[in-house]
Every structure is written in structure tokens, then in C-alpha cells.
Amino acid sequence: MPILGWRVHFTRRQLPTPGTPRLTLKGLPEGVIAGWLDAEGIEDGVPFLISPDGHYDIDLNAYFLLHPAPENTQAAIAYDLASLLKRR
Numbered sequence: 001m002p003i004l005g006w007r008v009h010f011t012r013r014q015l016p017t018p019g020t021p022r023l024t025l026k027g028l029p030e031g032v033i034a035g036w037l038d039a040e041g042i043e044d045g046v047p048f049l050i051s052p053d054g055h056y057d058i059d060l061n062a063y064f065l066l067h068p069a070p071e072n073t074q075a076a077i078a079y080d081l082a083s084l085l086k087r088r
Helices: 032-040 056-065 070-088
Strands: 009-011 047-050
Touching: 009 032, 009 070, 047 056, 047 070
Parallel strands: none
Antiparallel strands: 009 047
16 A cells, blocks of 8 residues: 555646656646636636545545535545545
């Protein structure tokens, strides 16, 4: 089992660029993330969870889009979910 548990991240249109970007980031055209978030109607600050093996669970993360709430509330729910899933 990987050392890291479930990780909470938040959507952001302005991502910092690492000094040495990985190959997947080098091939990503500028503005594609912001464009996708705009097209999907996803605001900045929406949480999403990444599993210990690095996967994005569509059904789990859809919760945050289907049940909008204040940013702090959604963040608290995301961290609680990550903690709950860690125990399983």
C-alpha cells in the first residue's frame, strides 16, 4: 500500500509552473485547464480527492459538483471524506 493516503486538492485556473515540468505538463497547451473548467462550469476552489494510487474517482468527486456549498464547507467535507477513506 502506498504511503500517502487520500489527498485533497482544489481546482485552480492559475497553476504554478514548476522549474522543471514533467513531460505531461510540457505537452499541455496554455489555458487548457482554465478552458476545461469554464466549459464544465466548475469554479475555482472546488475540492477533489485523489486516491492513494493516484486515481481520480469520478463518482466520489461528483459529490462536490452535485451538492454546492460554501467553499469552507466543501473543504471540510473533502478532508473528512479523505480521513474516513484512509481508515478503510
